[in-house]
Amino acid sequence: MASDKKIVLITGGNTGLGLETVRALYKTDVPYEIIIGCRTLSKGDDAIATVQKEIPSSPSSLSTLQVDLNSDESLEKAVETLQSRHGRLDVLLNNGGGTFDGDVRTGTKTLREAWNATWDTNVSGTYVLTTLAVPLLLKSEDPRLLFIASGTANLTDTTKMTDPVHARLNGSPEAGWPKNEGFVFPAYRSAKTGLNMMMREWARVLRNDGVKVWCVSPGFLATGLAGVGAEKLKQMGALDPAIGGQLVADVVEGKRDADNGKVVRSNGVQPW
Incomplete structure (x- = not known):
């Protein structure tokens, strides 16, 4: 059924940065149909209950959609559902993701399994x-x-050592093998670098269709993504995830249209 509300699908919208983006959009005066894409619908329902309790009044609507990025069947069904329910999509926010580097250290995945995942x-x-x-x-x-x-995934900053976060990311371990690098995630960094190129390809392919395309770099946030806990991440300098959620919402709402086709962050455009 056609709607005057802007139809927004946020994958991984039930937790972390995705949920903060849901909050940021839901509290605005702009009416959205915010669709929380998640692997487990009950978790999406819990997220909706939380947001509606925190923000009791909004012109927007919240719903869930089963989206499993590792299943083509799930993705096909999700898009079929969007077609039947709404007939269009105004915003696709590809937020869903994960880190698996730590699974190698714990022995729950082989090196190849972790990189492939x-x-x-x-x-x-x-x-x-x-x-x-x-x-x-x-x-x-x-x-x-x-x-x-x-x-x-910023290649330009892989030699940057001017602050504790970059010193931790870019510092080299002592000579010898095996390496004990601790809080380092080469598979994730490499995949996100690949994602930047994928964005550039979509910007090229869809340019003449009038589709605006971005990568959004939300900054170092205290989410559960790294698997080390929000409090530990805060001690390492991570920011409140709400800051990243507001940045993503700003892009959705048109405040970074001048940076179409680029990787945007809070203080400008992120270099490659």
């Missing part, structure tokens, strides 16, 4: 969903396509 979730699954959803985006009057980038 990282790329499948963060890049391949995202690409498949985007490809399936493009026909719905092209039915929008103002189609927007967003990918969540990472400051850790």
Whole structure:
């Protein structure tokens, strides 16, 4: 059924940065149909209950949609549901992702399994969903396509050592083998670098269709993504995830349109 509200799908919208983006959009005066894409619908329902309790009045609507980035069948069904319910999609926010580097250290995944899982979730699954959803985006009057980038995938800053965060990311371990690098995630950084290139390809392919495309680099946030706990991340300098959620909402709402086709962050454009 057609709606005057802007139709927004946020993958991984039930937790972390995705949930903060839901909050940021839900509290505005702009009416959205905010669709929380998640693997487990009950978790999406819990997220909706939390947001509605925190923000009891909004012109926007909240709903859930089963989205599993590792399953083509799930992604196909998700887009079919969007087509039948809404007939279009105004904003696709590819937020869903994961880190699996730590699984190698704990022995729950082999090195190959961890790298394949990282790329499948963060890049391949995202690409498949985007490809399936493009026909719905092209039915929008103002189609927007967003990918969540990472400051850790910034090639320019891989030699930066001027602050504790970059010193930790870019510092070299002592000579010898095996290496005990601790809080380092090469598969995730590599996949997010690949995601930046994927965004550039979508910007190229959809330029003449009027689709605005970005990567959004939300900064170092205290979310559960790294698997080390929000409090430990805060001690390491991580910021409140709400800051990142507001940045993503700003892009959705048109405040970074001048940076279409680029990786945007709070203080400007992130270099490659």
